[in-house]
Amino acid sequence: MTRTRLFMLAVALIAFGVLPFFLKSYGLYLLTLFCVYLMATYGLNLTVGYAGQMSLGHAAFFGIGAYHAAILLKLGWPFLLVLAIAAVACFIVGLALGFPALRVQHHYLAFATLGFNVLVFLMMRNEQTITGGTFGISAIPRPSLLGYSLDGAIPFFYFTYASTLTLVALLWWLLRSPWGRAFAALRDNPIRAESLGINITAYTLLAFAIGAACAGVGGVYFAALVGFIEPAPFHFSWSMTMLLAVIVGGSGRFFGPVLGTVIIVLLPEWLRGAQNWYLAVFGFLVVALMVWLPGGLSSIPDRFARKAAK
């Protein structure tokens, strides 16, 4: 990363950090929600963009994290412990789901995850004693950290923001380790990668499980942010939406999910005036983008650079 890029990144991070002072409570809520979804989409970018696997069940992992949080936080368990439990649970479920699917044939993962999402959704809706069914679980407490309450919208935003940055930094570090570079090698040329002894199945499985764990982490913050959860946000259509966020942003680009998630979280709000047209407009925009900008939004600078070079 060059100096100027690093500088731009720092400016962007600070600008984002002072945004709350210019926003009303709903804006602040959306900003926090953006951070929450970002954790999930960064995980999905690892699975889809870096490991090249179609996952259509990311919302299920998001939901598993959220329900873990709802239940355990209400029991008064410490937030960080709940966070760890949710992440580990999603990681293990991810391994269990990915292992058979990836062993057979790579594209089976798409079907397996889709079915998994439907199953998880039904469980959330039907297992009323645990999940509260369609009524969901309400009055989920926000965490406190070292005795300092994060109840307020602003403290909770900063807490979520810091957590998102930590997660993103961890992924950055991971992708720059030899382990992460193996993904670059896999994407570049799987046959060559295999001839160096890179275990393709093991690597993709691990990437899938880590992606799932990120979604679980996002889900925990989601539950704490909204304070009330029900099955709807974990329907498989939300898996599609997250997948779109990754693709629209530019899958396999490190900062791709940022742009993609902006669109996914904020555009529906802006287009709300369009009422039932919203889905159609949204769908059209996505298709248009895919046609004109297949590399996603984050490929725009490259495109200009290439034009300038000509």
Add this chain to the structure above:
Amino acid sequence: MSNSIIEFDQVVAGYTPSVTILNGTTLDARAGEITLLIGPNGAGKSTVLKTLFGMLVPRSGEVRFEGRRVNGKSQRELLAQGMAYVPQGRNLFASLSVLHNLELGGITLPRAERGPRMDEVLARFPRLLERIDNQASTLSGGEQKQLEIGRALLLRPRVLLIDEPSIGLSPRLVQEVMALLRQLADQGVTVLMVEQNVRTALKYSDRALVLEMGRLALDRPPAHLLDDPNLNRLFLGGHVPDPERLDAPMQER
């Protein structure tokens, strides 16, 4: 053949069910030698290497490495057993740096061992050390080949399979690569090399095997082949009228 480190015994293999490329190939390579595999285009030279390195599973026959049957073993298992493979063409990850390309060659090693091994390889290739942080795609052809070979050496293989290393290199660089392979062989690494640059390669080899239509046609000391008036014709695909042939040509072309 007591010191045969690699043996093909009546191996039949192919890419599609209907076509076989290796038609009962029997050959061997001896420990510590450079064995040169030559033959016309499409004879199945690369296929021999791919079958050896577990990329194709023989339909029948047996492939042995150090006396052990290795049919159908995975590339990872073979790497662990001491075999390394440098395929034809460009094999670097173009977007990654020299260092990272090299590092990937040692991905199966324990982390503590990776560093010293990389130093060991880089000591052999001072030019790579100078360009360690450059993107692999910016290296010259010769440097790229050095990096590919260096990457393969990271696992300290006992056998190195290398497919047409001279492609795209200037004559001087070809000599350099051959000299490097010779040096490796003298240090005990068995080299099985496919090469079109026959005259140069023969000078550095201990033995030459000629493959034709998936079968061994000749097995000669290089000096004999160099004097062979048929050498050129051989690589234009003509068949070789030679009483010492190991098997009769399957058909006239």
